[in-house]
Amino acid sequence: MSSIHCDFIRASVKDIDSIISLRIALLKELGEIxxxxxxxxxxxxxxxxxxxxxxxxxxxxxxxxxxxxxVGVSGVVIIKRPPYLENLNGIEAYILNMYTIPQHRGRGISRKLLELCIDECKDMGVRRVWLHSSENGKHLYQKVGFTPKNNEMELFI
Incomplete structure (x- = not known):
């Protein structure tokens, strides 16, 4: 495979069209649109x-x-909820919108995007990160430390 250089950037309002484009591709692939x-x-x-x-x-x-x-996108929604024993500050993050276009899969792009999201969560004081995973994504999330819980997966950081 030829060397392709990838940059990973924190998206801003100017990147909305790119985020939406890959979100639509994900939802179509999952049969939700x-x-x-x-x-x-x-x-x-x-x-x-x-x-x-x-x-x-x-x-x-x-x-x-x-x-x-x-070629890839990630998303994190920050949620402030009432505190509980495992998360006394009540700040949680829900990861969604993880998607890499098919021809760029298998090159660590999703993992890097996920790690950037988790680092951002740590910087913000997030205690619990959770997500719902497609079958294709479960292996990656488990490698990073997420554990299955009912129909979700979670990671306490």
């Missing part, structure tokens, strides 16, 4: 959400750029 009408609804709603959530750090995203093309 079945028509162009559904796609249009998700695109417009997601754009509105991201414009606000990226600006106020409720949603954090990293993107992988390889030779000028966005």
């Amino acid at each position: 079945k028509s162009s009408k559904e796609e249009q609804l998700v695109v417009s709603s997601t754009k509105e959400y991201l414009q606000q959530a990226l600006s106020n750090n409720e949603f954090i995203s990293y993107i992988a750029m390889c030779n000028g093309e966005t």
Whole structure:
């Protein structure tokens, strides 16, 4: 395989179209979008959400750029909930939107995106990180330390 250089950057409002493009690809791959009408609804709603959530750090995203093309994306929603024994500050993070386009899979892009998200969570004082995984993603999440719990996976950091 030829050497392809990838940069990993924290997404900002200017990256919304790239985030949405890969989110749509993910949802289509999972069979959650079945028509162009559904796609249009998700695109417009997601754009509105991201414009606000990226600006106020409720949603954090990293993107992988390889030779000028966005090939991978990640997302983290920061949640403040009432404290409990394992998480006395109540700050949690939900990871979603993890996606690498098929021709770039198997090169560690998703792992790097996930690690950047976890590092960001640590910096913010997040205690619990959780997610729902596709079958394809379970192996990666377990390698990083997530453990299955009911229909979710979680990692306490």
